[in-house]
Amino acid sequence: MTLGAVKIAKGPETLAGVLRDDILSGAIEPGASLAPERALVEQTGLSRATVREALRILETEGLVISRPGRNGGARVQPVNDNGVAKAVQFLIRGRRLDNATLRETREVLEGATARLAAERRTAADLAEIAAISARLEAAIDDLPRLAEENARWHIAVAQAGHNPLLTAFMKSIAAAISHPSGDAHPELPREGRAALIKAHRRVVEAIQARDADAAERRMLRHLRAYEPRTRGK
Amino acid sequence: MTLGAVKIAKGPETLAGVLRDDILSGAIEPGASLAPERALVEQTGLSRATVREALRILETEGLVISRPGRNGGARVQPVNDNGVAKAVQFLIRGRRLDNATLRETREVLEGATARLAAERRTAADLAEIAAISARLEAAIDDLPRLAEENARWHIAVAQAGHNPLLTAFMKSIAAAISHPSGDAHPELPREGRAALIKAHRRVVEAIQARDADAAERRMLRHLRAYEPRTRGK
DNA sequence: AGCATAGTTTTGGCCTGACCATTATAACAT
């Protein structure tokens, strides 16, 4: 019988594991504070440095944030999708993933979320999307603002699909696409901006009409409108 | 003008940020070691505790692993998709995402990767899938082994799609689906196992024939075959 | 020569104890 490499859990990781389980299982509610560092030292018999490294692990994982001062301490955060986005950013930067891969992934995700949005959107979802659309259309001549509201619009559509995983994935790559290598937003001409608004409207109409096929089709058409002409590898 | 909360970078995070940039930019190659802790202490003027917390951050992010002993130290790891999988696990556990969401997400991802696999698979991809299929078919009466090879098969198909992001997303949820709340594998009857093998074969045939529509269709049919009868929310 | 064995060195892992910085509360003075 062969054994794989046995992972030896070190002190900080062991303590972090215990606390992590308490957080993810809900035994410690979001908003509540962990015991102060010095109390953890007494309870665990570990040194303060070790306890602090454990807390640093949890903080890096996004499960707590630490604040100094009286009534400070490590406060449990509600689990959100920032951690996924961060890990995806690492993957994109570290593996030098190209824009074609990002766009392709985005099409898969947004095609699916547009379809789901048409099937599941609530009145509140529609209101949220409409509010963003109004702000976006008002910002047609303010390019940075337009780009910002555009990102919000796509995220709102994804959220209307009510699948938290697909939403998380979509947000992860949306962040990478809006900041293409730190560069500013490419000069989209004014007629392009008008076309964007029109395309959004058509997608929203399909979602409102609960027409899943149309929502997916129009979203994909919208996304593909901005691809470089050099398509078809 | 209103300002958002200004994020004050603490010592460890600042140092981690510098090192992280060096790693993600490729200035430090995977496999290479960071300077020893005591050297970083001298170079930065920080204390050893601070330096260690910085390294712990990088270790938690999966960018380095630290090993004791001579020639030990913090070794830079190639960036992989484990970090994404870990963050997704947190999201699933912390937000109590249900199996319906996981299955739905899986269908979106695997439908897309099956399609891409048909378009892009290389001879090496096909060989890899064939090897796994052979092992899987040989393990038809060894349920744990079957489940393991089944997971490998789906991952191999995703990889044949040559989109690292979609592959990472798919692996992230595949891990959660194979371990449904720690329970063992449900007793799939023998004829179900035979049907699984047949379904796999049909998918592979489509991928081999570069028939993207058929690959997607057959993969979705395969995935939906195991859903509970209570469909349609 | 060859090979086991025992140092030696490098490096992370952990501990003790201290002091500083920040924040909220309590006490006090006006």
Next chain:
DNA sequence: ATGTTATAATGGTCAGGCCAAAACTATGCT
């Protein structure tokens, strides 16, 4: 009441040490 000044609680950082693990080096026995 209200503004100001302690005081306490808590994380942030530092200094210095010792232990544990791992790799290299020298030794000594065949």
